[in-house]
Amino acid sequence: MTSKEGKQHVFSASGQRVTAFVPPGYERYVRVLNPIEIAPGLVVMWSEVVNRGGREASPWMQWDEVTVSYEAMPANNSQPDMGNPHPSLAKSLIRVLELDSSRYNFATWEGYAAEDGKSVIDFSPAHRGMVLYSGKVVDEKGTAIVPITDSGRVPMYWWPDDLHWCIGQDIYARSLIIGCDIATAGRILADPELDAYLIRETDTVLLEDF
Incomplete structure (x- = not known):
C-alpha cells in the first residue's frame, strides 16, 4: 500500500503474523470480532x-x-460470517474512527461470486487477488454509508489515503484487525458496540478456515 504522501507500507512477505494482514509500524493493533x-x-x-x-x-x-x-x-x-463484516460492525467502525465525507479505499477478494471489479492487486501473505474500490462512508447529512462491493459484501480492507489507520484480514476470517494510533485504539476498545481486543504486532493470526 502507498499513502497519499508516497510512503510505502509493506506487509510481511510470509507467515501468519499480524503484519502479514495489516502493515507494520502502527502504535496499536486491535482485533474486532464479527457479530x-x-x-x-x-x-x-x-x-x-x-x-x-x-x-x-x-x-x-x-x-x-x-x-x-x-x-x-x-x-x-x-x-459469524467469514470474509463479510456485518453492516452493524461497519457502522460502528465508521462512528468510532470518526470518519468524514472524504473518500476512503477498500479491497475485497476477487474470488467471491459476482465480484466484478477490474482493478486487482495481490495482497500478502497468500498473494490473494484483491479488487480495489473507493468511496464515501458518510453522506452530506453525516449519516453512515456502509460500503458494499459488487458481490454484495462489506469489504474486509479499509484505509484512508494517508494510512493513518488500516483495517484488514484474510478472506476466511471471522474478525478484523485494525492498525492505528493509541487514541483510536482506546476508542475502539472502549466502545460497547464493538467486541474488540488489544493484540500485538508480533502475534500469530490463527487460521479461521474450518
Missing part, C-alpha cells in the same frame, strides 16, 4: 456467547472454542 446475526437486524457478540458458556474471552479466541457447549450456541445455531 452474529440471529435474526434480521438483531446481532449478538461473541462475548455474550462466551459468558453463556461459562468461559473467558481472550484476544485470539476462535469460534469453535466459543461454542464448545450446545447451550452456548446463538439462536438458530447462527455463526
